[in-house]
Amino acid sequence: xxxxxxxxxxxxxxxxxxxxxxxxxxxxxxxxxxxxxxxxxxxxxxxxxxxxxxxxxxxxxxxxxxxxxxxxxxxxxxxxxxxxxxxxxxxxxxxxxxxxxxxxxxxxxxxxxxxxxxxxxxxxxxxxx
Amino acid sequence: xxxxxxxxxxxxxxxxxxxxxxxxxxxxxxxxxxxxxxxxxxxxxxxxxxxxxxxxxxxxxxxxxxxxxxxxxxxxxxxxxxxxxxxxxxxxxxxxxxxxxxxxxxxxxxxxxxxxxxxxxxxxxxxxxxxxxxxxxxxxxxxxxxxxxxxxxxxxxxxxx
Numbered sequence: 001x002x003x004x005x006x007x008x009x010x011x012x013x014x015x016x017x018x019x020x021x022x023x024x025x026x027x028x029x030x031x032x033x034x035x036x037x038x039x040x041x042x043x044x045x046x047x048x049x050x051x052x053x054x055x056x057x058x059x060x061x062x063x064x065x066x067x068x069x070x071x072x073x074x075x076x077x078x079x080x081x082x083x084x085x086x087x088x089x090x091x092x093x094x095x096x097x098x099x100x101x102x103x104x105x106x107x108x109x110x111x112x113x114x115x116x117x118x119x120x121x122x123x124x125x126x127x128x129x
Numbered sequence: 130x131x132x133x134x135x136x137x138x139x140x141x142x143x144x145x146x147x148x149x150x151x152x153x154x155x156x157x158x159x160x161x162x163x164x165x166x167x168x169x170x171x172x173x174x175x176x177x178x179x180x181x182x183x184x185x186x187x188x189x190x191x192x193x194x195x196x197x198x199x200x201x202x203x204x205x206x207x208x209x210x211x212x213x214x215x216x217x218x219x220x221x222x223x224x225x226x227x228x229x230x231x232x233x234x235x236x237x238x239x240x241x242x243x244x245x246x247x248x249x250x251x252x253x254x255x256x257x258x259x260x261x262x263x264x265x266x267x268x269x270x271x272x273x274x275x276x277x278x279x280x281x282x283x284x285x286x287x288x289x290x
Binding site for chain 2: 058065066069090094101103105114116120123
């Protein structure tokens with residue numbers, strides 16, 4: 001009986017952790033994963049953390065188009081956080097490339113999945129180096 | 130002078146008058162004929178006048194009858210005219226009612242179209258807001274930190290932020 005108490009407690013903690021998983025979702029990791037997926041034109045990796053509604057909007061063709069624009073800037077390096085509004089699930093990152101940068105913007109919905117993913121080219125000379 | 134004496138004297142005078150011989154009657158034929166003609170003419174004039182008055186009375190009666198008839202006819206004609214005018218007014222009112230109904234229907238149709246256009250305009254404005262450059266949204270939602278990056282006025286991706 002005494003052994004069962006810690007086990008039950010662990011189970012409860014696991015359930016609570018799962019319930020609060022969206023709060024623990026690392027936005028930068030999600031954005032980085034999706035950006036890397038787009039850059040690689042990898043449909044599965046791109047949509048891995050997209051919510052159901054967003055997955056329906058994604059096509060291989062649009063992934064390829066964005067991937068082409070990213071490749072035009074060279075190799076992808078990393079993402080740097082710029083602004084965020086956690087209350088609204090909004091996070092912006094600067095994705096740096098060899099020859100430029102792009103602004104990556106995501107919105108994380110309460111389920112912890114990405115509800116919106118958009119990238120915008122950064123005008124040359126304004127990127128943080 | 131008693132009453133007897135007066136009676137005797139009057140009787141005697143009467144007898145004396147009867148004793149005086151009477152003048153002979155004049156037998157003038159022309160005058161008689163003239164008198165008869167004059168009397169006949171007078172009678173004829175009287176009759177003519179009488180007839181004239183009678184005819185005048187009848188004429189007056191007929192004239193009044195004619196006037197009355199004319200008035201009656203006029204009243205009837207006036208009634209018919211009023212009735213016709215009323216019918217025309219009723220038809221006009223009916224036409225006005227129909228016109229009002231048509232205009233009401235048109236107004237309702239225009240209101241519906243206006244509401245639809247306003248709804249479409251709102252929807253379009255919402256869509257334009259949704260598809261607005263993302264940087265602008267970021268500035269609106271989080272105006273405090275000034276954006277370090279200047280981004281192009283286009284964005285690629287999926288979903289709305």
